[in-house]
Amino acid sequence: MNESTLHIIITGETGNGRTLMMKKKHLRNLILSTFLTAVLLFVGTITGLHNRKRNIVLQEKIASLSQTLQDKTVGKQKRLVAQVGQLEESLAQAKKALAENRREKLSIIDRYETQVSQLEQERTELFEGSISRLDKRSKIIKTMMDKIGVNIEVQDDPGHSGGLYIDPDVRLSDQLLDKTDQYLSLIQKLPLGRPINTKISSRYGRRIDPLNSKKAFHAGIDFKGRTGDKVRATGNAVVRLSSYSKGLGNHIILNHGNGYESLYAHLSKRLVKSGDKVVRGQNIGLVGNTGRSTGSHLHYEVHYRTKTVDPMKFMQVAKLISSK
Numbered sequence: 001m002n003e004s005t006l007h008i009i010i011t012g013e014t015g016n017g018r019t020l021m022m023k024k025k026h027l028r029n030l031i032l033s034t035f036l037t038a039v040l041l042f043v044g045t046i047t048g049l050h051n052r053k054r055n056i057v058l059q060e061k062i063a064s065l066s067q068t069l070q071d072k073t074v075g076k077q078k079r080l081v082a083q084v085g086q087l088e089e090s091l092a093q094a095k096k097a098l099a100e101n102r103r104e105k106l107s108i109i110d111r112y113e114t115q116v117s118q119l120e121q122e123r124t125e126l127f128e129g130s131i132s133r134l135d136k137r138s139k140i141i142k143t144m145m146d147k148i149g150v151n152i153e154v155q156d157d158p159g160h161s162g163g164l165y166i167d168p169d170v171r172l173s174d175q176l177l178d179k180t181d182q183y184l185s186l187i188q189k190l191p192l193g194r195p196i197n198t199k200i201s202s203r204y205g206r207r208i209d210p211l212n213s214k215k216a217f218h219a220g221i222d223f224k225g226r227t228g229d230k231v232r233a234t235g236n237a238v239v240r241l242s243s244y245s246k247g248l249g250n251h252i253i254l255n256h257g258n259g260y261e262s263l264y265a266h267l268s269k270r271l272v273k274s275g276d277k278v279v280r281g282q283n284i285g286l287v288g289n290t291g292r293s294t295g296s297h298l299h300y301e302v303h304y305r306t307k308t309v310d311p312m313k314f315m316q317v318a319k320l321i322s323s324k
């Protein structure tokens with residue numbers, strides 16, 4: 001018998017035994033492999049348990065993370081919704097403000113237009129008033145001139161005859177201004193006022209001649225005066241004559257246009273010559289006693305279309321005009 005072989009006898013209660021032969025080496029291997037298997041099983045179980053525990057921890061972590069994620073997402077969504085809400089509110093407010101702004105603008109425009117309209121109305125009224133006054137004055141001048149028999153040749157607008165037609169029309173106002181200018185020009189030219197500021201010694205009309213005591217017609221007005229007193233032109237004119245004659249002595253005749261002339265006689269000195277232009281108030285000569293005269297005085301005449309007229313009317317008109 002080999003020492004490396006083992007006999008394993010297994011007996012039952014009956015005493016029948018069974019013998020198993022096994023080499024020592026095989027038994028050792030068997031025991032070793034059983035032990036190794038047990039060890040492997042143990043390690044495997046331990047590892048399995050450990051892994052299971054880790055899995056659970058991981059799952060919990062995942063659940064927690066997904067919860068956190070969900071919470072965060074929901075929070076973010078809520079914040080976004082809130083922000084959108086705020087933005088919408090802001091937009092609505094901006095729209096409202098814009099609408100109010102527009103209303104305000106419209107209101108301002110409305111007020112402005114009303115003001116402009118009022119100003120235009122006032123302007124029109126003022127304009128009409130001015131035109132009306134202008135026209136009234138023109139008529140007053142015309143009436144005055146008519147009273148003293150002065151023929152005014154100012155053209156009326158045929159388109160507006162038969163009463164004053166008031167219209168804020170530049171053309172009409174120009175015409176009226178033109179008309180008034182013509183009146184004023186005419187008035188400047190007319191022999192109005194006094195040639196000297198002294199008392200009247202003899203009026204226009206019938207009288208007894210101071211030299212021969214016969215009935216005579218005095219064609220002008222005599223003003224008292226001392227030799228050398230200044231004699232003034234009674235209106236703008238051109239000197240038609242500056243001369244000497246037996247009857248009138250040194251005398252000047254001014255042509256005022258429109259058929260009017262004025263005459264200044266018995267002067268001691270003539271200061272203008274024929275063709276000179278003179279203006280109202282200009283000193284044209286000096287009082288004297290030349291010609292058919294009984295003493296120093298100024299003989300003054302006004303002529304219309306070569307006929308003498310009473311200078312008194314013209315002097316009265318001058319008073320009216322200067323007092324206006």
Ligand SMILES: [Zn+2]
Nearest residue numbers: 220221222299
């Ligand atoms: Zn006289």
